[in-house]
Amino acid sequence: MKRISVTTTPFEGQKPGTSGLRKQVQVFQQPHYLENFVQSLFDSLEGFAGQTLVVGGDGRYHNRSAVQTILRMAAANGFGRVLVGRGGILSTPAASLVIRKYGAFGGIVLSASHNPGGPEGDFGIKYNIGNGGPAPERVTEAIYARSQAIDRYFTLAGADLPLDQLASHQLGETEVVVIDPVADYAELMESLFDFPAIRALLTSGAFRMRFDAMHAVTGPYAKEILEGRLQAPAGTVMNAIPLEDFGGGHPDPNLTYAEALVAEMFGPDAPDFGAASDGDGDRNMVLGRHFFVTPSDSLAVMAANADLVPGYRGRLKGIARSMPTSGAADKVAEVLGLPSFETPTGWKFFGNLLDAGMATLCGEESFGTSSDHVREKDGLWAVLYWLNVLAARGESVATILEGHWRRFGRHYYTRHDYEALPAEPAKGVMEQVSGTFASLPGTTLAGRRVTLADDFAYTDPVDGSTSTHQGLRVLFEDGSRIVYRLSGTGTVGATLRIYIERYEADPTLQGLDPQEALADLIAAARALCQLEQRTGQVEPTVIT
Ligand code: G1P
Ligand code: ZN
Numbered sequence: 001m002k003r004i005s006v007t008t009t010p011f012e013g014q015k016p017g018t019s020g021l022r023k024q025v026q027v028f029q030q031p032h033y034l035e036n037f038v039q040s041l042f043d044s045l046e047g048f049a050g051q052t053l054v055v056g057g058d059g060r061y062h063n064r065s066a067v068q069t070i071l072r073m074a075a076a077n078g079f080g081r082v083l084v085g086r087g088g089i090l091s092t093p094a095a096s097l098v099i100r101k102y103g104a105f106g107g108i109v110l111s112a113s114h115n116p117g118g119p120e121g122d123f124g125i126k127y128n129i130g131n132g133g134p135a136p137e138r139v140t141e142a143i144y145a146r147s148q149a150i151d152r153y154f155t156l157a158g159a160d161l162p163l164d165q166l167a168s169h170q171l172g173e174t175e176v177v178v179i180d181p182v183a184d185y186a187e188l189m190e191s192l193f194d195f196p197a198i199r200a201l202l203t204s205g206a207f208r209m210r211f212d213a214m215h216a217v218t219g220p221y222a223k224e225i226l227e228g229r230l231q232a233p234a235g236t237v238m239n240a241i242p243l244e245d246f247g248g249g250h251p252d253p254n255l256t257y258a259e260a261l262v263a264e265m266f267g268p269d270a271p272d273f274g275a276a277s278d279g280d281g282d283r284n285m286v287l288g289r290h291f292f293v294t295p296s297d298s299l300a301v302m303a304a305n306a307d308l309v310p311g312y313r314g315r316l317k318g319i320a321r322s323m324p325t326s327g328a329a330d331k332v333a334e335v336l337g338l339p340s341f342e343t344p345t346g347w348k349f350f351g352n353l354l355d356a357g358m359a360t361l362c363g364e365e366s367f368g369t370s371s372d373h374v375r376e377k378d379g380l381w382a383v384l385y386w387l388n389v390l391a392a393r394g395e396s397v398a399t400i401l402e403g404h405w406r407r408f409g410r411h412y413y414t415r416h417d418y419e420a421l422p423a424e425p426a427k428g429v430m431e432q433v434s435g436t437f438a439s440l441p442g443t444t445l446a447g448r449r450v451t452l453a454d455d456f457a458y459t460d461p462v463d464g465s466t467s468t469h470q471g472l473r474v475l476f477e478d479g480s481r482i483v484y485r486l487s488g489t490g491t492v493g494a495t496l497r498i499y500i501e502r503y504e505a506d507p508t509l510q511g512l513d514p515q516e517a518l519a520d521l522i523a524a525a526r527a528l529c530q531l532e533q534r535t536g537q538v539e540p541t542v543i544t
Contacts (some may be wrong), residue, residue, distance in 0.1 A: 001156045001172040003076045008032045014040065014147035016140040018346045018488030020126025022112045025062050028123045032153070034069055037143070038108070039153035041127050042077045044142040048105045050080035054098050054128075056090025056181060057110025058217040058280035060117035061244040063088050066110050066125070068160045075174035076154035079105070082174060085181035087164055089242070091217045091281030093370070093378035094185040096132035100374065101184055106130055111217075111280035114252035115491065118245030122491050133351035133375030137467065182224050189225055189381065192311030192373060193388045201391040202232040211383065212261040212276035215239045215247040221281065221380055230387075251278050253285035253367055253379070254544045255292060266290050273390060273397060277379030282347075283367040284379040286386050288397020294413050294514075294544075296326035299363030301404050302385055303332045308392035309385060312360065312371070320350050320359040322366075323456050323471055324483045324499040326411040329363060335408065344458045344470035345485065351375050352462035365415060365499065367544075402510075409505040412517040416540035417487075418496040418531075425536075426486060426494035429529045433472045433484050436528065440474065446524035448476040456483075474528070479503040482525045496535075498525050515543070 011030075014021060014037050021037055028034055042048070053074050057063040067088035074082050083098060084090075090098065092109055099107040112124035127135045127143070135143075161169050161176055169176045201207050211226055213219040219240040226232045238261070239247065250257040253276035265274040265287040274287035286293040293301070303319050306312040319333045320341035333340035341359055343349035347368065353359040354372045363369040368377035369385075386397075393400060418426075440453040456470040471485040480502040487495035500521045504510055515522070532538050 001158050003172070004155050004157060005152045006032070006035070006155060007152055008036055008150060010148050010150055011036055015144045016126070019113060019134065020109070020124050022115065022122055022124035022489055022491055024491055025119055025121055025123045028062060028066070034066055034125070035073065035153045035155065036147060036150050037125060038070055038073050040143045040146040040150050042073070043146045043150070044139060045106070049078040051105035052081045052083060052102060053079045054083045054090070054095055054102070054104045054107030056085035056095050057088055058091065059087065059089050059242045059244065060112065060123065060246070060279065061119055061121065062123045063110050063244075066123070067163065070108055071161060071171060071176055072156045072158070073154060075171040076156045079174055082176045083179050084163060084176060086166060086178050089181045089217060089220075091181070091185070091221060093282055093374050093376045093381065094181055094221070096128060096374040096376040097185055097188055098179070099128055099130065100132040104130065107132075109280070113280050113489070114250070114278040114283060115489070116246065116250050117279065118248070121245060128375070131351060131355055131375050133354075134346070134348035136348055136351065136465075138465070182221050185221060186225050186229060188373060189384055190229065192309070192381075193384045194310050194391065195230060197391040198384070198387045199230050201387065202226070202230050207273070208271035209236055209273040209275070209387070210261060210264060210271050211237045212253070212258055212274070213237055213240050214249060214251040214253065214258065214276060214278065215241060215243040216251040216277065216279045216281070217242055218277040218281040218380055225380065225384070246279065253278050253283050254542065256542050258285060262287070273386070275383040275386070277383070278367070281379050282377040284369065284382040285367055286382065286397070288401075291398045291401070293397060293401060294326070294365070295363060295367045295369065296321070296328050296365050296411060296413050297401060297404070298382065298386075299325070299361065299369050300328035300332045300408065301389070301400060302369065302382070303329055303336070303361050304404060304408070305389045305393070306361070309388045311373070316360045317357055318353070318359040320353050320362040322346070322349070322364040323473070324415070324485065324497070325363060325365040326413040326501045327479070327503065328408065328411040331408040341461075344456065344467050346488070347377055349458065349460070349467070352460055356462045358461070365413070405510045406507045409503055410510040412502045412504060412512070412514045414500050414514050414518055414522070415544045416498045416500070416522070417542040418535065418537050419490070419541040420493040421496055421535055421537070423494045425534045426496050428534045429496055429531065430472065430484060430486060432534065433529045445474070445476070445528065446520040448478055448480055451475050451477050480521055482521060482528070484529060498529075500525055
């Protein structure tokens with residue numbers, strides 16, 4: 001098969017955001033658009049000739065054709081071997097695992113995560129490096145720079161490869177191996193968690209759970225692990241069949257979008273445990289009967305209970321959280337005598353800490369938790385971790401949380417999203433906030449003294465690299481915080497995120513609804529950024 005060089009010209013805006021390049025499907029369907037980005041990626045890498053590349057995605061609309069394009073280009077660019085998930089499928093954590101397990105040079109993950117799919121929805125592409133984690137900024141910046149100057153890409157002529165059967169194919173000089181997307185992952189999960197104890201819990205008849213795969217990639221993984229290896233009753237996994245448009249839903253596991261699951265968990269005769277994962281399987285939401293566990297609390301509970309989980313017993317080195325994530329995990333780290341780390345938003349910032357053995361558990365408030373078993377966040381892993389803790393403690397989710405708060409204090413927490421704002425007012429909101437920073441410290445807001453107001457910057461303790469403009473923080477004397485950020489993953493207009501947090505040590509005051517407990521800080525946060533004057537909005541579109 002002959003290598004073809006195709007002449008092309010740059011596209012504007014091929015700049016990876018918080019998590020890869022995400023655009024509407026129509027943008028990706030433009031001739032040469034995907035090819036330009038993939039060639040820019042390959043042109044930015046060195047030393048991959050003859051090496052292995054992993055390719056897979058969350059199965060959303062455009063996944064199949066994009067995989068074929070990438071296989072041809074990988075072969076034309078000189079990769080020795082490509083491992084591709086059957087049907088072009090690999091969840092994000094499974095891709096991370098496969099890269100690590102088979103010593104791949106890197107991997108390409110096709111997903112727009114929790115964004116809706118289908119011809120009118122979103123598509124995305126992300127590069128992961130040899131440690132299995134998202135490419136660091138120096139790589140994504142190089143890709144973007146190259147995309148601005150690209151004038152040719154390499155591909156091969158030829159028919160599409162059949163990807164629905166496990167097999168090995170020859171594509172030019174390159175071997176393409178179609179792998180089982182679930183097997184390696186399921187095996188790893190079994191090595192980390194107490195499967196016999198979880199199986200006993202799930203088959204006892206006294207405990208019921210529901211897992212909502214949201215018609216996204218975790219369906220086959222959850223079926224195999226929960227209903228297969230762990231023998232949970234058939235039907236435990238709902239919306240288990242992955243669909244190209246996620247059944248028209250928004251595959252984001254939160255209280256707004258996982259509607260059916262939430263209705264069941266807060267309804268009469270609710271199951272004991274409910275969980276959901278997102279489009280590409282890296283997010284998780286955890287619910288008890290009539291009980292929502294914030295992702296920040298989830299990370300803290302996992303850390304506090306690590307000794308109940310075989311894969312983590314006695315081996316926590318440190319706990320890392322993204323800056324907007326609540327301080328709940330820090331409290332646990334403090335009590336356990338472990339180091340804690342505060343990184344910018346986005347999983348890529350955890351990679352160095354995990355590689356260096358400085359952190360074992362990591363989490364973000366955005367329904368992401370994981371550990372050093374891969375270099376991505378991992379939805380089903382978090383669900384299995386929780387099941388392990390529930391099986392070991394024999395208590396309800398609510399009882400575990402209440403006990404946790406009594407011991408460590410409660411961090412009341414909420415995130416308010418204002419989606420699809422026009423870009424200018426959204427920028428204005430951020431400028432308004434940073435404009436107050438010089439005079440804010442020492443003044444009083446919502447009855448609390450401001451101790452620090454800054455634009456968060458992070459210096460990586462491993463490689464010394466610095467990332468600036470990572471969110472505006474207002475910190476108060478009593479430990480409360482308000483954080484403002486603009487989303488780096490949206491594809492329509494701008495999304496403003498306001499994160500609000502307050503610490504409550506007194507157990508008699510820990511039972512409030514977070515929106516009530518934070519009401520004064522929420523009002524202060526809106527006033528400080530002149531939300532209504534600048535955007536015409538008051539109430540957020542999504543509250544988590
Ligand atoms: C969002 C989340 C962030 C997460 C990312 C990818 O990014 O806030 O924590 O890492 O999605 O799942 P954002 O849209 O806020 O830039
Ligand atoms: Zn995701």
